[in-house]
Amino acid sequence: MSESASVPVLSQPAEHVALIELNRPANANRLEPQDLDALQRHLDECESSQDIRVLILTGRGKYFSAGFDLRALTDDLKSGARSNAGDNAFEAVANRFENTRLIAIAAINGPVLGGATDLALACDFRIGSLDGFMQMPAARFGLPLYAGALQRYVSRMGLNAAKALVLMAERMSAEEMLQAGFLTELAAAGDVLMTAMTKASHLRAMPTKNMGALKAVLNASALGNGTTQRQRDILTAAFQPQLILQNIAASQAARHNG
Template identity: 45%
Template sequence: MTTDSPRGLPPQLDIDGAIATITLRRPDVANRLELSDLEQLRQQLAEVDAAPGVLVLRLRGTGRHFCSGFNIGEVGGSEAGARFEALAAALEAARPVTIAILNGGVYGGATDLALACDFRLGAPGCEMFVPAARLGLLFYRGGLERYVSRLGLGMAKRVLLAADKLDAQQMLDCGFLDKLLPDSAALEAEAGRLGGELAGMAPLALLGMKKHLNRIAAGQLDAGDIARDIALADASEDLAEGAQAWRERRAPRFHGR
């Protein structure tokens, strides 16, 4: 779906070499997600996963906010919770390394989309708030698990049960943000720098470690699969190139093989 609506435009995917960017484009409603957006985002994630040259995926919002989660008016009778959970799970399992660029408010289920990313960068205007308990909404299992595993049980209870609103510094202090930049220009610069650094890594090592780190965190490590990935990386041309570049004190040129 790519047509205009009174609530803005659906998410847009752009791929530039090794870096893909998904942009949420409903700034007038704090980039809230409609039911159709959930399916489009999953299709975009599938497209990125199927593009072997993409090593980094950035998720961002337009305007003053990152995202306000799912359209509350659509909750109930639409299996929205299950669809949102499936989207967050797909984002966490995405093949590329993911970066959430948090340019403003992060509300409701959008907090879990950010937690599903590998890195979260923010600016001073960031804040997060989850009103689920005030709305009678029981957060889905995957989101509860991410909150506890990423932020700890105490902070999960503060945000989800007490509905505490956290400002940018508190988001950094509790570990929600990996880095807090001084302003929006610095946020953009850091997002570009980190994306470029990641895109320059050896693909077999970078993506393999991302996959297995997430599996370890979830208690789902597959011993055979990690052994195969290690063997593949050990026998790769990239490892030889990396060692040669280190000796020659130059930037390596990786090809993912």
């Protein structure tokens, strides 16, 4: 199989819903530089389409992802170089998932390791398989993580759980992932993508502009920035009186007819 044939695959399985599948199942869906480039292109395509409102990220095979392929870093270290290009590229992709106007769902179909834990945390909802687990082994190698990942671990999971994950390199079971706040929902093995599609069907019916604004301010609030003038401006720009009136009227009519 060629390298280009192994990069993440983009499809549209339902109206207003895009699906990105990590596509190196024989290699635990480890992400190589060309995969990160492909993810950026797929995000560009999805964001440029007004038809797409919800984005699902999952992996093909038994793993969600084993994170960034460390061979590039290994080659740099052996050659005496110290490059953080891989980290920068990975952080850029994770930031895109966090900041996109689309509502992002991580359908975590199996184990999630290394930097892929941050890619999942950058999504708005994270549905995990009952037989999955997670681990961040970077501390064992003496490998510092980029700041964006650490910030997401703390804001999503809390400081104590983040320290256990990052400093202890502890392996967490699916139940522990849910308890710690890494997962927002658990599903039976094999049902993760179906559960994500059900959630996407609910989310795609929501008013698009308002959802993007709410997401942006909720994320900012997690960092203590939710009441800044910029966040107030985002919410004000999403205020659409006529649409609100129409939706209220439709809801009242449906309740009356029901």
